[in-house]
Amino acid sequence: MPSGFPDWTPQGDTEETRRLFMRWLEGQEADFPNPPDDSWKQRLLDLVEEFVHPDVVLHNVPVRRPGRDGWVEFLMGLGEAYPDSNTNYDIIMVDGNMAAARWHYTATQMSSHFEHEATGKPVRVDGVMFERFEDGKIVEHWALIDRLSWLQQLGVVDESVRL
Amino acid sequence: MPVVLPEGNPSGDTEETRRVFVEFMVGQERDFPYPPDDLWKGRMRALVQKYVHPDVVVRNVPVRSPGRDGYADFLIALGDAYPDGQTTFNMIVADGDTVASKWTFRATQQFAHFEHGASGQKIEVDGMSFARVRNGKLVEYYSLADKLAWAKQLGIVDESVQL
Numbered sequence: 001m002p003s004g005f006p007d008w009t010p011q012g013d014t015e016e017t018r019r020l021f022m023r024w025l026e027g028q029e030a031d032f033p034n035p036p037d038d039s040w041k042q043r044l045l046d047l048v049e050e051f052v053h054p055d056v057v058l059h060n061v062p063v064r065r066p067g068r069d070g071w072v073e074f075l076m077g078l079g080e081a082y083p084d085s086n087t088n089y090d091i092i093m094v095d096g097n098m099a100a101a102r103w104h105y106t107a108t109q110m111s112s113h114f115e116h117e118a119t120g121k122p123v124r125v126d127g128v129m130f131e132r133f134e135d136g137k138i139v140e141h142w143a144l145i146d147r148l149s150w151l152q153q154l155g156v157v158d159e160s161v162r163l
Numbered sequence: 164m165p166v167v168l169p170e171g172n173p174s175g176d177t178e179e180t181r182r183v184f185v186e187f188m189v190g191q192e193r194d195f196p197y198p199p200d201d202l203w204k205g206r207m208r209a210l211v212q213k214y215v216h217p218d219v220v221v222r223n224v225p226v227r228s229p230g231r232d233g234y235a236d237f238l239i240a241l242g243d244a245y246p247d248g249q250t251t252f253n254m255i256v257a258d259g260d261t262v263a264s265k266w267t268f269r270a271t272q273q274f275a276h277f278e279h280g281a282s283g284q285k286i287e288v289d290g291m292s293f294a295r296v297r298n299g300k301l302v303e304y305y306s307l308a309d310k311l312a313w314a315k316q317l318g319i320v321d322e323s324v325q326l
Contacts (some may be wrong), residue, residue, distance in 0.1 A: 004251040004252060004253075005185065005188070005189070005252045005255070006252060006253060006254060006255060009181070009255070009257075010256055014258070018172065022168070025166055025168060026166075026168070028166050060289065060309070062325065062326070085165075086165050086166075086167065087165070087166045087167070088166070088167040089166060089167065089168050089169055090169065091169065091173075091261060091263075091293055092168065092169055092172075093172075093173050093256065093257075093258035093259075093261045093263060094172075094256075094258055095177070095256035095257055095258050096256075098254070098256045099256075100256050100263040100291075100293070102263075102291075102293050102305060102307075113326075114325045114326055115325065116326070126223055126307060127307070128263075128291040128293070128307050130254060130256070130263070130265055130291070142254075142265060142291075144289060144290065144291050144307050144308075144309055146223070146307060146310065147309070147310075147311040147326045148310040148311040148313075148314060148320070149310075150326055151311065151320075151324060151326055156324060156326075157314075157320055157324060160278070161314055161319050161320060162225060162277045162278065163225070163276075163277065163279075163308070163310045163313050163314060
């Protein structure tokens with residue numbers, strides 16, 4: 001049922017993009033797990049400042065304000081609510097100035113997140129993302145997380161809903 | 164947030180992978196919009212046979228049986244419920260044997276789908292899919308649609324639910 005395709009392919013130095021993308025992901029590994037103190041927040045800020053453009057355009061991320069600051073707030077909110085999280089990247093791929101990945105996220109909801117009170121429930125959620133790089137920084141980010149499954153695991157949405 | 168990264172990068176003929184994926188998706192357009200007769204279903208099965216390995220590993224797609232037959236059944240059930248469905252691809256990236264795409268699906272739910280009766284609702288849902296191609300055929304296919312947004316647009320999940 002396709003009705004349209006991009007009339008372009010990604011351009012740019014694939015191996016340079018790969019190097020940046022891997023450093024960005026590895027940096028997240030180095031800065032966590034979240035200790036009970038708040039020092040991880042500063043390390044996250046430093047990492048995001050190194051790899052993300054201040055005016056990054058975010059798609060499908062539930063941020064309260066645009067750009068890099070909004071993204072950092074979102075990541076910190078998630079880290080606070082789900083401090084024991086693990087992100088397993090199943091595929092990482094790069095094409096010109098674009099990178100894409102699919103991953104699964106396992107974590108326990110230890111404190112409130114959005115309007116959902118702490119449930120203590122473990123979740124395992126699939127996600128995918130695309131990044132566009134320009135001059136060594138992420139300038140655009142698209143994410144998709146299986147939020148329906150996540151909400152079902154938290155007990156917020158009924159298990160019977162299927163699509 | 165510890166992260167686990169895959170070992171090694173995708174390998175293979177990037178342009179051949181891109182070509183196979185696009186040809187398969189373009190082929191799905193041939194019978195569009197799906198006529199009320201069932202002839203398009205036979206052509207869809209033939210298309211899937213040409214481009215998909217019999218033992219394809221399908222992830223995160225609500226198939227009822229594994230492999231190629233289950234995947235073809237899923238595509239046909241979707242076409243039955245949403246005969247005017249249009250998928251607009253706005254990004255395709257390829258890396259070795261791996262290809263990823265980002266798309267928007269617009270459709271009207273005209274007939275029942277899963278346990279959800281025909282709603283007549285128009286939907287617009289974002290999704291991303293990943294595939295691995297070997298010897299001209301898809302051997303892995305993974306797709307994630309924004310099922311929470313989809314369920315809200317069908318009126319199955321309350322608008323107020325956020326995550």
